[in-house]
Amino acid sequence: MTTIHASRRATLAAIAAAAVCCMASPAAQAADSDTVTIMVGGINKIIYLPAKLAESLGYFKDEGLKVELQSQPAGVDAENQLIAGAVQGVVGFYDHTIDLQAKGKEIEAIAVFCKVPGEVELVSAKAAAAGFKSMADAKGKTLGVTGLGSSTEFLTRYLVDKQGVASKDYSLLPVGAGNSFIAGMKQDRIQAGMTTEPTVSQMLKTGDAQVLVDMRSEEGTKAALGGLYPAASLYVRNEWAASHKEQAAKLARAFGKTMQYISSHSAEEIAEKMPKDYYGNDKELYVAALKASLPMYTKDGKMPEGGPETVLKVLSAYKPNVKSAHIDLAKTYSNAYLSAK
Template sequence: MSLNPRSRCGLLASALASALLALCSVAPAAHAADSDTVTIMVGGINKIIYLPAKLAEVLGYFKAEGLKVELQSQPAGVDAENQLIAGAVQGVVGFYDHTIDLQAKGKEIQAIAVFCKVPGEVELVSSKAAAAGFKTMADAKGKTLGVTGLGSSTEFLTRYLVDKQGVASKDYSLLPVGAGSSFIAGMKQDRIQAGMTTEPTVSQMLKSGEAKVLVDMRTEVGTQAALGGLYPAASFYVRNDWAATHKDQAAKLARAFAKTMAYIGSHSAEQIAELMPKDYYGSDKALYVEALKASLPMFTKDGAMPAGGPETVLKVLSAYKPQVKSAHIDLSKTYTNAFLSTK
């Protein structure tokens, strides 16, 4: 069948439009596949326990390793973890305990740099609830306790601390309230009578008199008393398969964080605070510095996993998570120090 010139032009234009549309639809995917940017999700980027992520960026350590790194933030570590599993990000700054929890679910991720030897978490009780008799975790019966998110490390730790006191899970409630201002609002509004949070929120609430400390896991002594050993927490973790196929990038990231940990160990809280964005400390920089001073001892010096730490974390999770207890957990697949020393 012959076509008149106008019809031929119309078909040609249609074909050209279809080709352009197809090209545009695949271009972003091709760009994403070829991109050398490493996206890291942080479970609350302005938390002091996760400070090494922003500090590494500010100090230029990522660039020094030849890396392009984009930092993103999620209010709860479990949300960041989900992004990692989905492949939306290449790494997560969150709690090490997720590596064990996920292995029990058939997913393998590993920490390649560890920031903190202890959780840095504090269980706060509102001053109102404390005055009414809420003095220890044994008094949690009938109360609502705040966590950053369900499935988060704050939930893991909260459940362990309450269960350890003989209070059944059916006798108390957990409420996700995030961190920072949303945590403070939850306690002020009495939606939670106690909750787990980190610095600088802890210092802020203690200074205002709105809360008191129930359990302090900012120090090794406090963590030993609460959990029976060191509990490596804030860390940088990636999928095991990604590390195996991106060894050069993994090594560069681990080195950048190792340099950051060395910097933290050799500089004062005042010097570190000077490098942080203003929105990290708001209108009270002095309070931020004090919170940072209280937090510095929790950081590792070199990004390496502390000896005995993984065993403590496994013990805590196994105490109340049947899936972890029944699984054969291979701790050697949940972390590695190998990338820290790769030249």
């Protein structure tokens, strides 16, 4: 009996050990399998569409890469995962690279998807009817952002402060994106908020919201921010890119090809490559939202000239740590990986 019990204990120990191996962290699994894990700040947002499209088109496989895409509702959460080393890359807003450098962290964008934020400040129909007509009317209001510390917070604060409304005179509420954003506005927990396509088109179609500030186009972005504001991009830790030059170059090239595909195909053709759950029962609305968004994308994944300077100006306007820091913009992005062999 003793021998049987000993054998059983050994078997159980082996099973437990196997279970521990299976429960290894995603980062450990990624390291073991050479999988590159990329966290996306809301994978079904049209501004981040290139991530899923690159996968659907097989461009990662063409480069010999194994890529796992994960999703977080707010870019700031994805950023935290990157700093912790749990993921190798993030599809999020370029402005995080500048904000993080001011905090002593070196992050660089190695492929840029959008020349402009693609963000829209919507005001609820109820609040608009009550006189909320511009960001100057934000006093006493609650404004929705995806998350505190997110790019939507950066941009919202800048737009409100630019109108002379003090930060103590309005509130910010993290409401995420998509359905949670829509619910927040319908329930009047927020009177206005910043979001992207396809949520913008959904709310305009139902009449639940109106546009206050439109940063889906170059013209609208220049009017709001004073220049191009490169936004959605793939960013990685500088030290990871330096020690994984081949993988970084393959990722950049895959996204460069994706941006070329977007610039040479129609919204209908692109939508056909996306998962059906991205547009649900209203593919027509999704295509319309995508069509309205196509001008915001870069054609080659490269950083638009003058863009980093605009982002630095916006962040410096209300973030003391960025204003006081010596920001080296050359360390916040690189076009070199796009052409590396």
